[in-house]
Amino acid sequence: MGLAIFCLIFGFTVGYLWRDSRPEKRQKEAPKTKARNIYLSYNERQRAKIRHQSDAERIRELNLLSTNESKFMRLLQHQFTEYKIxxxxxxxxxADQDYYPVAIFEYRDGTKELRLQDKEDGIPVFLYKAILSSEALEEDKLLLKANGA
Known part of the structure; x- marks a missing residue:
């Protein structure tokens, strides 16, 4: 009888310790999906173009710029001091003080100089290729002011 009680207690103890030593199965968390309002107004769509999800994303964008793109950004900062880049x-x-986009500039590396202008959703788009002159940017700034931006 004593042996049966000892085996019973020993069995419960070993089972309890074995259960605690097993790795627990974690339930997979469902990926969080962002609820987006599909029906955005024109102004909300324009502001969403320039909105970053986090500061880390904004810094990542800055770190991905090439040397010439960084120079182009500095030229833009010197030309458009009253706006945000x-x-x-x-x-x-x-963007203006309310973070509403006024113009879009693109810079691409290349050997031939190219300067184009277009419109995207009513916002002027300026494409530069291999041009790093502030005179061209100043001309485009004057053009933006003449168009009422």
Whole structure:
């Protein structure tokens, strides 16, 4: 009888210790999806173009710039002192004090100089290739002011 009680207590103890030593199965957390309002107004869509999800994303965008793109950004900063320069997807957005985009600048490395102008959703887009002159940027700034930006 004493042996049966000892085996019973020993069995419970070993089972309890064995259960605690097993790695627990973690339940996989469902990835968090952002609830987005599909029906954004025109102004909200324009502001969403330049909005970053976090500061880490903003810093990552700055770190991905090439040497010439960094120089181009500095030229933009010197030309558009009253505006904010926001970098997203290798594009330079010129935004006013309310973070509403006024113009979009793109810079691409190359050997031939190229300067184009277009419109995207009503916002002027300026494409520069291999031009690092402040005179060209000043001309585009005057053009933006003449158009009422």
């Amino acid at each position: 926001i970098i997203k997807d290798k594009r330079f957005y010129i």
